[in-house]
Amino acid sequence: MHELSLIQSIIDIVREERVKHGMERVVRVRVVNGALSGAVSDALAFGWECLTQEGELKGVALDIVDQPLKVACGSCGLEFVPEDRHCMPCPACEEILGHDILSGKELYIDEIEADTPED
Ligand SMILES: [Zn+2]
Numbered sequence: 687m688h689e690l691s692l693i694q695s696i697i698d699i700v701r702e703e704r705v706k707h708g709m710e711r712v713v714r715v716r717v718v719n720g721a722l723s724g725a726v727s728d729a730l731a732f733g734w735e736c737l738t739q740e741g742e743l744k745g746v747a748l749d750i751v752d753q754p755l756k757v758a759c760g761s762c763g764l765e766f767v768p769e770d771r772h773c774m775p776c777p778a779c780e781e782i783l784g785h786d787i788l789s790g791k792e793l794y795i796d797e798i799e800a801d802t803p804e805d
Contacts, residue, residue: 688725689725689726689729689730689732690733690737692725692730693730693736693737694737696715696717696734697738697743700715700743700795701742701743704742704798704800707800709800710800711800712742712743712746712798713746713747713799713800714749714797714798714799715746715747715749715798716748716749716750716751716796716797716798716799717748717750717751717793717795718793718794718795718796719753719793720753720755720789720790720791720792720793721753721754721755721790722771722787722790722791723790723791724793727750727752731748734748751796753789753792754767754789754790755768755771755789755790756787756788756789756790757785757786757787757790758785758788759776759778759779759781759785760781760783760784760785761776761779761781761784762776762778762779762781764776764778
């Protein structure tokens with residue numbers, strides 16, 4: 687499963703960040719998953735559950751934010767969110783081809799929330 691290896695690299699990054707920032711305990715990790723990232727959010731959630739049953743990230747919550755596809759029209763430049771990712775007529779000029787993808791391809795860690803003692 688593709689998502690399992692993605693989750694494994696996310697876990698590696700979280701571990702590194704935790705050490706780098708001296709976080710006591712990680713409580714929540716937020717990941718942004720673009721509509722075109724190729725990863726299925728449900729599968730990511732499942733992979734996280736599998737790979738965090740043991741170890742230092744046990745019980746850490748994973749929030750997955752689905753990032754919609756956003757494009758800029760290749761003809762008039764209007765930015766819009768297409769309803770269908772296969773056929774994307776521009777709402778202004780109805781151009782279908784040549785749009786630039788502005789967002790929706792990404793998959794990244796947005797935030798790592800840690801339980802830091804208040805001082
Ligand atoms: Zn247009």
